[in-house]
Amino acid sequence: MVFMARRGVCFQNVSLSCPWCEGVPECASHLFFQCKFIAGFWRRIFMWWEMGWKQVEGFSDFFALCNNVQMAGFRKRLWLIAIAATCWTIWLARNGLKIDNRRVCMENLMFLTKMRALLWIRSIHDEIMLKEDLWWISPLGVGWNQQNPIPLSPVGGPLQLDG
Helix, strand or coil: CHHHHCCCCCCCCCCCCCHHHHHHCCCCCHHHCCCHHHHHHHHHHHHHCCCCCCCCHHHHHHHHHHHHCCHHHHHHHHHHHHHHHHHHHHHHHHHHHHHHHHCCCCHHHHHHHHHHHHHHHHHHCCCCEEHHHHCCCCCCHHHHHECCCCCCCCCCCCCHHHH
8 A cells, every 4th residue: 555655545545445346345355256246247158158157265276267167279368368457457447446446337347357458469479360259258269370389378378267
């Protein structure tokens, strides 16, 4: 808080409750997973990927859920990038609510997540040409054209999310 106070952020009227439901003291597990609004958001993200959302208790359960999906290779890379973009979108929206009192509706959260994930994918895999019109509907159906094939596993082995 000292860091932000030095930058002119005022904390006098900042609530310590969840910015989404305002009924529970804010903590990471509630903010990212247990709040009903955010659980609905995750449900929509998982539906976008044609998967079912399973309620999780915290980050360990969440990382296991995301890492154990029935996907492999490049599709799993896209999935994990989309999951990271979703977490980042939640955090930025939370900060917008807490600091600037800026509310974001569910449709905008979905749009921001899809756009952010697409931009991150493009920045990492510039050789991939996704069919963007399908990206917005279902990332599993996008198809892609690779000019230079990339290895399916990163150097050093598969990606581990839980450290």
